[in-house]
Amino acid sequence: MTRPRVPGLSRREIAERVALDIPDGAYVNLGIGMPEMVAQCIPPDREVMLHTENGLLGMGPPPLEGQGDPDLINAGKRQVTIMPGASFFHQADSFAMIRGGHLDVCVLGAMQVAASGDLANWSTGQPDEVPGVGGAMDLVSGAKTVLVMTSHCTHSGEPKLVAECRYPLTGRAVVSRVYTDLAVIDVGSDGFRIRQLAPGVSLCDVAERTSAPVVDARSDSCTD
Amino acid sequence: MTRPRVPGLSRREIAERVALDIPDGAYVNLGIGMPEMVAQCIPPDREVMLHTENGLLGMGPPPLEGQGDPDLINAGKRQVTIMPGASFFHQADSFAMIRGGHLDVCVLGAMQVAASGDLANWSTGQPDEVPGVGGAMDLVSGAKTVLVMTSHCTHSGEPKLVAECRYPLTGRAVVSRVYTDLAVIDVGSDGFRIRQLAPGVSLCDVAERTSAPVVDARSDSCTD
């Protein structure tokens, strides 16, 4: 299945592209790992409130060296800071925000995404694996819009955009849009809808690296 | 049904008798009306934390004349004060305390109590009545011990202790003990169990004014 690498976006560039789609004033949860990078890419004229599910709204960047507080961490257990307007709360209130539909956007990583919007990102299903789900299932069932940010293929070149997820699901029909190094892709009943291609990447490149039908849905509005 | 009045306890004396059964350190909710009087009767060597379901634990006595705060009221919408160690919280947390079984004692008034422990105290069931239930049903289903404080009979002399409640129920099999002007009475499957008689009141006086079987359950432990 491995194919030659195509020149695509860097992780930083994917994060910048995701950030473009996060409106001013939005309440946003960024998943652990690659999605965390989106925080640094919010355009300076937008104010976005970051939620971390362990009990903080108004999360700021990592602390300066030596100024961290072990009691002030994010869901990835890394030290963070707070922004003006922040608030602390317990886990039931934190997930009331999530499950209750109060978060505008959540950005998650993925192991697999299906054209139906199914997402798998918490377990390989291997019997010897120690599984861990954290807040992923709550986030996909609660956030108004679920965005996925991921490399288009695995390290070994396997497509992550698939007809049907092989890994255990995080949620059914939950993803709205996928941002990869190759493209911006909406999910839909007729397959993956390509909204935008990375510079130097062709529709064919994407189709070859996607194991489900892709539809060209590029239009003037695709960079919205 | 009206019978000659017997010399019984005053309301204040009933409240004092109820207060004797409230242990040091207890968390207690006192219903609106007659039960409120229990607050003033707690023996001085006991510390009892009063809960009012509109969102305060650690309620104190009414404020001095002119020092009241309209934002500091009890469930009866009367102005109160706070004691050291008080806390404010919203209604869901307040009823989590109640429903979750965290209150040691709740003292309520009654329209009717059945020997089974059924309580009716919220509605006459008359079609033209404006009904109001407030927190009564939550209190009877949640408090560890539900005590009833009431006159033994209605103003017109009708027994309030009955074989079966005629008024709509507040809860089934919820009352532990009833304190009236005539006696202290436990509920039980074999009828009302008289634990203590007011001075000058006979078992016969109580039996005549109770429309269900009464059992003499007085013993050395009856003043516990």
Added chain:
Amino acid sequence: MIDKRASDPVSALGEVDDGATVMIGGFGEAGSPVELIDALIDQGAGDLTVVSNNAGSGTTGLAALIRAGQVARIVCSFPKSSDSTAFAEMYRAGRIELELVPQGTLAERIRAGGAGIPAFYTPTSAGTDLAAGKEHRRFADRECVLENAICADVALIKAAIADWHGNLLFTKTARNFSPLMAMAARTTVVQVEAIAQPGNLNPEHVVTPGIFVDRVVAIGDRQQLLGSGTHSGGSR
């Protein structure tokens, strides 16, 4: 830029459609958003379902809204009032529908609405007239009743202090249902005594985080902003 300040109660309230479900905070008069209710009376939306603990006291606020004929249905725990006849008259005339809910169940149903819990079981009211027609089920030998979440189109609440983001602090027992209603409405409008700049409320003390709030309006003399560093809570 997150700035939820509105200049006056009418613009804070915005559009309310006929037939809307409106939650109104307060327990008796403590925490009652009187000026926002006045704006709703001026605005004139009718056929409203009101969710509130009581059904109005005195002659202002919810009592006035009922008297104005705008309320078709009320969901509450205690509509009796010693100092208002507005609800009782409408009720006896069959012009207002009442859903009577135990107070704790009302609070929990509103919280559930805000927390994305569609329904829950509770022992409260099991076996009583208020549970008639509701699904019953035993858990650990305890009879329980299935209760559905309540959501609203609009919540009108009163708090002590807000910041621009809508973070809220309350006063004593005026807190009551307001933090729950803020969570459960599509649009939450808050009247406050004063508005602070973001960063001036202690994040440990915030009761209602701004994510639950859409618009805040300061009422009365203290419409000026609280300055930098002047306020960390209700009673610092």
Added chain:
Amino acid sequence: MIDKRASDPVSALGEVDDGATVMIGGFGEAGSPVELIDALIDQGAGDLTVVSNNAGSGTTGLAALIRAGQVARIVCSFPKSSDSTAFAEMYRAGRIELELVPQGTLAERIRAGGAGIPAFYTPTSAGTDLAAGKEHRRFADRECVLENAICADVALIKAAIADWHGNLLFTKTARNFSPLMAMAARTTVVQVEAIAQPGNLNPEHVVTPGIFVDRVVAIGDRQQLLGSGTHSGGSR
């Protein structure tokens, strides 16, 4: 007299029976009641069911309790750890049972336990492996799962400041599950940095009211009481 102070972690912990269900606060190391867990290790109760978000990190606290072989079963959302192998080794050896629960469902189940709600429906995990075998039901066309409350015999939690009554203030994201667990256990034991006299915590700022707390113990250098008028909260 309400005085819930204990002199040391062992007497604060008191009796814990073999087979008990123990809730342990904390998210990673933030809010982890390490000294109380040490006391539980010394006390030696075995065959425990532990309810906690994680399954231990590093070599102390919950990781040490697992390593000591006292935990038969764990209910958590995220037992993976980059810096502890204690759980993973026991799990792969089949010596510890795991009930994996989505984090928000875990929080809500604990809250339900504390609030007397025996069960609730949630959309979270519907249609996934974690909902296998659970009752499903549609509400407003949304597939939901029935989840049961979780209660415990003992909760071990950490807070910043307590008063004698057990009123608690927390520090930042170290709050996490602790206020919920305090509600859901028959006996709640709290380790704190300092203990204040009743009346010295602002009633508006109390996060966990003392009714949910049974014993408090100050750990470390600051075991002395906070004096009168010295403290109204975490960052006054």
